[in-house]
Amino acid sequence: MAPLDPATPQSWADLAGEWQRAQAAWAQWWRSAAAPAAAPPAEAAAGPAAHAATDVARLNARLRERLQALWQAVADAPRHAGRVAQVVAPPPGDRRFHAPAWREQPFFSLLMQSYLLYADYLRELAHAAPLPPEERRRLEFATRQYVDAIAPTNFPATNPEVLAKAIATEGESLVQGLRNLADDAKRGRITMTDERAFAVGRNLAITPGSVVYRNELIELIQYDAVTPTVCRRPLLIVPPCINKYYILDLKPENSFVAWAVAQGHTVFMISWRNVPPEQGALTWDDYLERGVLAAIRLAREIAGSRTVNTLGFCVGGTLLASALAVLAARRDASVTSATLLTTMLDFADPGDIGVYVSRELLAAREPQLAAGERVHGGELASAFASLRANELVWNYVVGNYLKGETPPAFDLLYWNGDSANLPGPMYVYYLRNLYLDNRLREPGALTMLGERVDLSRIHVPVYVYASRDDHIVPWRAAYRTTALVGGDVSFVLGASGHIAGVVNPPQPPRRSYWTNDLVTDAPDDWLARAETVPGSWWPHWGRWLAGHGGPQRPAPRGAGSDAYPPLDPAPGRYVLAPA
Numbered sequence: 001m002a003p004l005d006p007a008t009p010q011s012w013a014d015l016a017g018e019w020q021r022a023q024a025a026w027a028q029w030w031r032s033a034a035a036p037a038a039a040p041p042a043e044a045a046a047g048p049a050a051h052a053a054t055d056v057a058r059l060n061a062r063l064r065e066r067l068q069a070l071w072q073a074v075a076d077a078p079r080h081a082g083r084v085a086q087v088v089a090p091p092p093g094d095r096r097f098h099a100p101a102w103r104e105q106p107f108f109s110l111l112m113q114s115y116l117l118y119a120d121y122l123r124e125l126a127h128a129a130p131l132p133p134e135e136r137r138r139l140e141f142a143t144r145q146y147v148d149a150i151a152p153t154n155f156p157a158t159n160p161e162v163l164a165k166a167i168a169t170e171g172e173s174l175v176q177g178l179r180n181l182a183d184d185a186k187r188g189r190i191t192m193t194d195e196r197a198f199a200v201g202r203n204l205a206i207t208p209g210s211v212v213y214r215n216e217l218i219e220l221i222q223y224d225a226v227t228p229t230v231c232r233r234p235l236l237i238v239p240p241c242i243n244k245y246y247i248l249d250l251k252p253e254n255s256f257v258a259w260a261v262a263q264g265h266t267v268f269m270i271s272w273r274n275v276p277p278e279q280g281a282l283t284w285d286d287y288l289e290r291g292v293l294a295a296i297r298l299a300r301e302i303a304g305s306r307t308v309n310t311l312g313f314c315v316g317g318t319l320l321a322s323a324l325a326v327l328a329a330r331r332d333a334s335v336t337s338a339t340l341l342t343t344m345l346d347f348a349d350p351g352d353i354g355v356y357v358s359r360e361l362l363a364a365r366e367p368q369l370a371a372g373e374r375v376h377g378g379e380l381a382s383a384f385a386s387l388r389a390n391e392l393v394w395n396y397v398v399g400n401y402l403k404g405e406t407p408p409a410f411d412l413l414y415w416n417g418d419s420a421n422l423p424g425p426m427y428v429y430y431l432r433n434l435y436l437d438n439r440l441r442e443p444g445a446l447t448m449l450g451e452r453v454d455l456s457r458i459h460v461p462v463y464v465y466a467s468r469d470d471h472i473v474p475w476r477a478a479y480r481t482t483a484l485v486g487g488d489v490s491f492v493l494g495a496s497g498h499i500a501g502v503v504n505p506p507q508p509p510r511r512s513y514w515t516n517d518l519v520t521d522a523p524d525d526w527l528a529r530a531e532t533v534p535g536s537w538w539p540h541w542g543r544w545l546a547g548h549g550g551p552q553r554p555a556p557r558g559a560g561s562d563a564y565p566p567l568d569p570a571p572g573r574y575v576l577a578p579a
Contacts, residue, residue, distance in 0.1 A: 231549025317343025377419020
């Protein structure tokens with residue numbers, strides 16, 4: 001689920017191209033920095049080339065000193081029961097080198113520490129490159145991908161755990177690993193969880209409800225009430241269209257939907273269609289008109305309410321904010337409040353995903369996309385996984401293929417592999433106007449459904465949630481929403497990442513969140529004065545939403561209405577369509 005990125009079927013080939021270009025830029029910089037200058041003028045002595053040469057010399061000297069210290073530790077190992085003293089340690093949270101052999105056996109200790117020293121050196125060298133910020137970001141990203149790929153843990157001959165398991169199983173682990181590799185090659189993706197453990201409609205997305213409306217783009221699900229009374233205003237949830245909706249309705253114990261229903265809300269959910277080839281020409285306006293605005297109108301009619309509360313997650317939040325701006329331009333007061341979860345409206349700093357979003361990459365594919373070619377969900381999933389390659393790529397390469405293991409059952413990762421397709425014109429509009437040109441934040445710069453949109457004209461109360469470790473929507477980027485919308489804004493920062501931070505039920509209590517009623521211009525200033533609250537942010541949001549739910553009324557006896565009778569039981573049909 002989640003914002004964008006032109007990871008094409010050739011996304012890894014594109015990355016390889018970026019790495020080659022980075023190497024060329026690196027080599028040019030190295031030559032200019034390291035080559036002796038022929039009597040430079042005094043005023044030029046402190047220029048970029050001189051600073052670059054100083055940085056290279058400093059990094060080289062530091063690497064040489066650290067390598068000398070490491071080899072001295074190797075020489076001293078016999079006096080320390082064969083153990084090599086630790087010159088460099090893996091960073092906190094790096095689980096690749098947790099096996100005792102990496103510290104207890106001299107060969108593996110030398111191998112690990114040599115790799116870590118070299119990795120530090122390359123990252124520092126990339127960071128010191130005298131390049132424009134965007135080019136430096138691409139160089140740093142490509143360097144990180146390269147460094148992660150060459151780790152000794154990723155090769156059977158240099159991973160002590162792989163070798164030990166191969167010996168213990170008499171090679172069966174390696175044989176099973178090859179079987180796993182062949183199976184994943186057929187699927188076209190890396191298996192990240194035991195997929196036999198889950199099925200949508202069996203043990204995921206099982207909150208009782210019904211599909212009460214269906215068009216060519218969405219199904220609208222209404223969930224059954226579990227309380228004797230409900231708030232008069234219903235809650236409409238707009239999930240990301242890049243993934244399936246059930247990230248907010250996983251297992252009963254961590255279902256955001258089930259929890260919201262239990263708080264006394266009539267909950268409606270958009271289930272986006274997994275776009276088939278014949279719908280490849282759908283546009284951004286189609287997603288607004290046939291998706292968000294249609295759902296708002298129907299939720300009001302079915303619930304018998306003049307207004308609705310709304311919630312958007314990730315790109316679903318971007319679509320929701322765009323729809324609210326259209327309604328504001330039309331002076332339509334159909335919406336009482338809006339919640340935006342890990343949503344970006346100001347794309348000035350898109351985070352690591354920005355390395356995949358460039359005018360060159362978009363221009364290369366735009367003719368095909370504009371003509372109706374779809375963006376396949378697997379393309380996006382691969383690109384998002386590459387942002388955390390050690391955790392979401394190499395971890396499974398080692399476990400699945402080198403150790404021959406089956407990954408444990410994990411509902412979030414099952415959902416992560418259940419991708420959805422997007423229509424080309426919609427995707428191009430999103431990338432060009434929002435990610436590249438960042439025009440959504442400019443009042444009147446974009447026209448949607450015939451209306452000049454202006455986020456500052458959204459005067460409803462807005463609850464903005466961001467996750468501190470989000471690598472897709474950096475929390476400071478999400479914070480900038482507070483200055484864009486015109487209504488009263490509450491900002492809450494949760495622990496963990498893009499998905500795990502959101503899917504954090506109150507029981508059992510985990511993680512924490514930060515609150516500060518004073519929304520300032522600077523996000524770090526806000527955080528410095530924020531209060532840390534242990535546990536889930538859901539109850540905090542629940543109290544906020546209760547203030548916008550309106551008076552209580554008897555709960556509806558069933559889903560739908562005379563005009564919109566139930567069509568199918570939840571989770572419906574669209575969510576079951578494969579990518």
